[in-house]
Amino acid sequence: MSDVRQxxxxxxxAWLRAILIALAVLAMLALVxxxxxxxxxxxxxKGFGTWLDSLTQPDAVSALKLTLFTVAIVVPVNAVFxxxxxxxxxxxxxxxxxxxxxxxxxxxxxxxxxxxxCLVLLFGSSGWFASVLxxxxxxILFARPGIVLATLFITFPFVVxxxxxxxxxxxxxxxxxxxxxxAGGWTMFRRVTLPNIKWGLLYGVLLCSARAxxxxxxxxxxxxxxxxxxxxxxxxIEILYxxxxxxxAFAAASLLAGLALITLILKFWLEARHGDxxxxxxxxx
Amino acid sequence: xxxxxxxxxxxTDAPVAxxxxxxxxxxxxxxxxxxxxxxxxxxxxxxxxxxxxxMDLHLRQLSKRYTGVAALDGVDLHVEAGELVxxxxxxxxxxxxxxxxxxxxxxxxxxxVLFGRNDATRLSxxxxxxxxVFQHYALFKHMTVAENIAFGLRSRPRxxxxxKATIKRRVEELLGLIQLPGFGDRYPEQLSGGQKQRVALAxxxxxxxxxxxxDEPFGALDAKVRVELRRWLRQLHERTGQTTLFVTHDQxxxxxxxxxxVVLREGRIEQVGTPDxxxxxxxxxxxxxxxxxxxxxxxxxxGGRFHLPGHARTFSADGVxxxxxxxxxxxxxxxxxxxxxxxxxxxxxxxxxxxxxxxxLHVEGQARPVELDFAATPGLTTPxxxxxxxxxxxxxxxxxx
Numbered sequence: 274m275s276d277v278r279q280x281x282x283x284x285x286x287a288w289l290r291a292i293l294i295a296l297a298v299l300a301m302l303a304l305v306x307x308x309x310x311x312x313x314x315x316x317x318x319k320g321f322g323t324w325l326d327s328l329t330q331p332d333a334v335s336a337l338k339l340t341l342f343t344v345a346i347v348v349p350v351n352a353v354f355x356x357x358x359x360x361x362x363x364x365x366x367x368x369x370x371x372x373x374x375x376x377x378x379x380x381x382x383x384x385x386x387x388x389x390x391c392l393v394l395l396f397g398s399s400g401w402f403a404s405v406l407x408x409x410x411x412x413i414l415f416a417r418p419g420i421v422l423a424t425l426f427i428t429f430p431f432v433v434x435x436x437x438x439x440x441x442x443x444x445x446x447x448x449x450x451x452x453x454x455x456a457g458g459w460t461m462f463r464r465v466t467l468p469n470i471k472w473g474l475l476y477g478v479l480l481c482s483a484r485a486x487x488x489x490x491x492x493x494x495x496x497x498x499x500x501x502x503x504x505x506x507x508x509x510i511e512i513l514y515x516x517x518x519x520x521x522a523f524a525a526a527s528l529l530a531g532l533a534l535i536t537l538i539l540k541f542w543l544e545a546r547h548g549d550x551x552x553x554x555x556x557x558x
Numbered sequence: 559x560x561x562x563x564x565x566x567x568x569x570t571d572a573p574v575a576x577x578x579x580x581x582x583x584x585x586x587x588x589x590x591x592x593x594x595x596x597x598x599x600x601x602x603x604x605x606x607x608x609x610x611x612x613m614d615l616h617l618r619q620l621s622k623r624y625t626g627v628a629a630l631d632g633v634d635l636h637v638e639a640g641e642l643v644x645x646x647x648x649x650x651x652x653x654x655x656x657x658x659x660x661x662x663x664x665x666x667x668x669x670x671v672l673f674g675r676n677d678a679t680r681l682s683x684x685x686x687x688x689x690x691v692f693q694h695y696a697l698f699k700h701m702t703v704a705e706n707i708a709f710g711l712r713s714r715p716r717x718x719x720x721x722k723a724t725i726k727r728r729v730e731e732l733l734g735l736i737q738l739p740g741f742g743d744r745y746p747e748q749l750s751g752g753q754k755q756r757v758a759l760a761x762x763x764x765x766x767x768x769x770x771x772x773d774e775p776f777g778a779l780d781a782k783v784r785v786e787l788r789r790w791l792r793q794l795h796e797r798t799g800q801t802t803l804f805v806t807h808d809q810x811x812x813x814x815x816x817x818x819x820v821v822l823r824e825g826r827i828e829q830v831g832t833p834d835x836x837x838x839x840x841x842x843x844x845x846x847x848x849x850x851x852x853x854x855x856x857x858x859x860x861g862g863r864f865h866l867p868g869h870a871r872t873f874s875a876d877g878v879x880x881x882x883x884x885x886x887x888x889x890x891x892x893x894x895x896x897x898x899x900x901x902x903x904x905x906x907x908x909x910x911x912x913x914x915x916x917x918x919l920h921v922e923g924q925a926r927p928v929e930l931d932f933a934a935t936p937g938l939t940t941p942x943x944x945x946x947x948x949x950x951x952x953x954x955x956x957x958x959x
């Protein structure tokens with residue numbers, strides 16, 4: 274009891290604490306919760322029927338399909354390469370490791386628009402690979418491959434960033450023990466490494482999918498905005514909004530927000546349930 | 559006792575019941591007549607290890623450098639089948655590097671590792687079939703104790719994998735051997751440090767390893783558990799006869815547990831010998847100093863005698879080069895003497911511990927204090943600080959400085 278009292282005495286005065294907490298809560302309400310509620314309000318302003326109608330339009334459906342298609346490719350690819358990269362960085366010593374680590378952060382550092390422009394530079398009609406692409410009649414820009422590539426680039430760090438501190442913290446002893454007991458590489462990974470990193474991996478995958486669904490900047494540059502073909506959900510929202518179809522825009526936005534909320538709830542559950550199995554290091558995102 | 563020449567743990571053909579009773583009777587026997595203390599009876603003599611199934615181990619001219627610094631510098635060593643050997647040295651002496659090279663966790667720059675007659679130098683960790691025990695246990699956290707122990711057997715290629723019943727039986731045997739029967743369903747986090755390390759040992763023994771390698775196996779445990787566990791390991795070794803090497807920086811651990819001790823210094827072997835040899839006949843000042851607390855007196859060797867400056871008494875120093883030298887003696891190997899013998903010294907502090915008296919003394923002309931330690935027999939009074947005493951080194955060694 275005396276312990277608790279002493280700690281209270283050492284803290285800031287009660288009124289100051291109350292004010293600070295209230296300010297934080299107010300800021301959250303004003304900046305995050307209120308806009309979200311307004312999106313939902315605007316989406317359902319003309320009733321549930323209108324909301325459903327605007328979402329079942331062919332363009333909206335195809336935008337949702339493309340978004341899910343992109344996520345379905347990007348997330349597994351980034352999960353696999355994330356594991357590879359985290360493995361390389363935490364289990365081997367090699368020259369240029371620090372540089373590689375900085376490069377992993379690059380997609381966070383550059384603006385998504387710049388990332389999109391890089392793709393244009395590489396695969397555009399006057400880009401480096403233009404002649405090769407023309408020869409084989411492969412379309413990357415203004416088509417699905419471009420959207421997938423742009424999203425891959427932007428979301429690459431999420432899984433890696435989650436796994437590196439986790440695997441560093443766990444060390445290689447268990448894996449070496451498995452090797453010494455005669456396990457092959459695959460057995461070791463499947464039965465020792467993967468169970469140890471699974472929650473961290475899931476967490477990374479979750480963040481990666483949330484970002485992949487919402488990515489706008491880079492995708493906007495490479496997509497070409499072809500309705501029904503290369504519009505993802507965020508691009509679809511922008512077009513509707515620019516055309517003053519606010520009900521349609523907000524309906525689509527509410528869908529995106531709903532997906533984000535589901536991600537958030539899953540993330541919350543993961544942290545509450547398996548917090549000890551996630552990396553203990555400082556989180557950046 | 560049905561199969562005295564076979565290893566009871568690894569012999570899957572023998573009937574289970576026999577194995578259980580055999581192990582159980584061994585356990586009780588070991589408990590009642592535990593041969594505590596250093597075992598120095600003819601190290602590596604197969605006759606003393608009736609169950610010896612281990613392989614002998616040859617290390618030839620092993621060298622390993624890290625960024626120009628030699629971690630191993632031409633190490634030659636022969637470990638007999640069934641021997642329990644301690645690799646002893648301070649950090650940076652190369653003991654862990656040596657263990658890792660033997661295990662195949664590190665590749666040597668030069669030299670050979672031979673298991674029996676097979677050159678294992680180019681084999682990987684996986685191919686060497688060694689039992690490796692880590693300081694921090696490295697148990698698989700998400701597997702039960704039984705699954706941990708069974709891991710090695712289950713990971714074998716299908717053609718060599720024992721069937722489920724055999725694996726289960728072997729796990730039960732090993733749980734009995736490590737005295738944790740009924741712990742199979744627990745998870746590592748539910749075990750104490752000592753229990754975890756025993757499970758790690760069982761897991762390593764399950765694959766019937768060529769050699770057992772332990773990397774500071776007691777390093778993460780608290781003092782009491784450490785002593786218990788090392789006595790237990792000694793008994794276990796008596797029964798299994800596994801060729802075993804363990805790394806330690808604790809000389810007490812090495813002296814108590816090992817058949818032979820390898821003292822390492824800067825990547826080289828400084829001395830190899832039984833605990834008795836190492837303790838009573840240290841080959842160098844380094845070994846003397848490392849193996850226990852040492853008193854050092856500085857002086858010089860002239861005409862085969864060690865002279866202490868300012869003192870009349872000289873000491874024999876056969877075979878030590880002329881010139882500056884140091885005399886090393888342990889605190890309990892120095893006795894208080896009468897007025898006409900030994901070296902004069904003044905008591906600076908006196909401590910009485912239950913049955914021992916420890917004196918801290920200043921010897922004229924010596925920078926370092928000398929410690930003397932003797933039994934507090936009844937009637938003996940502790941000399942007061944400031945009083946003069948005479949010191950008679952009973953056992954000592956002189957090394958050139």
